[in-house]
Amino acid sequence: MNDVRKDRIVRMSGAAVQKCMRCGKCSATCPNYGAMAYHPHQFVYMVERGEIEALMASPSVFECLTCFACVERCPRGVEPAKVIEAVRLEVIRQKGQNHLTPDDLPAQADEDLPPQALVTALRKFAK
Numbered sequence: 001m002n003d004v005r006k007d008r009i010v011r012m013s014g015a016a017v018q019k020c021m022r023c024g025k026c027s028a029t030c031p032n033y034g035a036m037a038y039h040p041h042q043f044v045y046m047v048e049r050g051e052i053e054a055l056m057a058s059p060s061v062f063e064c065l066t067c068f069a070c071v072e073r074c075p076r077g078v079e080p081a082k083v084i085e086a087v088r089l090e091v092i093r094q095k096g097q098n099h100l101t102p103d104d105l106p107a108q109a110d111e112d113l114p115p116q117a118l119v120t121a122l123r124k125f126a127k
Helices: 004-012 025-029 041-048 051-058 069-073 081-094 100-108 113-124
Strands: none
Touching: 004 041, 004 051, 004 081, 025 041, 025 069, 041 051, 041 081, 051 081, 069 081, 100 113
């Protein structure tokens, strides 16, 4: 099951996890570093090794701010935030909470919600 999950996470993220050299620059840039049990470079390495269950059980999955600072900082273009988002989506789907469809988005909009939030929701729930 872990190999299937690993393959699905790598496919959903589009990240080349094998390119990570574990330099830690992504983690050093993370504004929420102190709140996370696993840091961006650790997410990438654990996905590469197939340690998906530990990541899915960690609250760090939902502590990522999705600011993509780690993506900008990575010298190899690994895109750790996309890996974290894919693991997060796997957790949501496992819990059966992936009920949002593109047709549901207009009803979710209000004047206080930034349009980027709707685009992000659609991207996450449409993979």
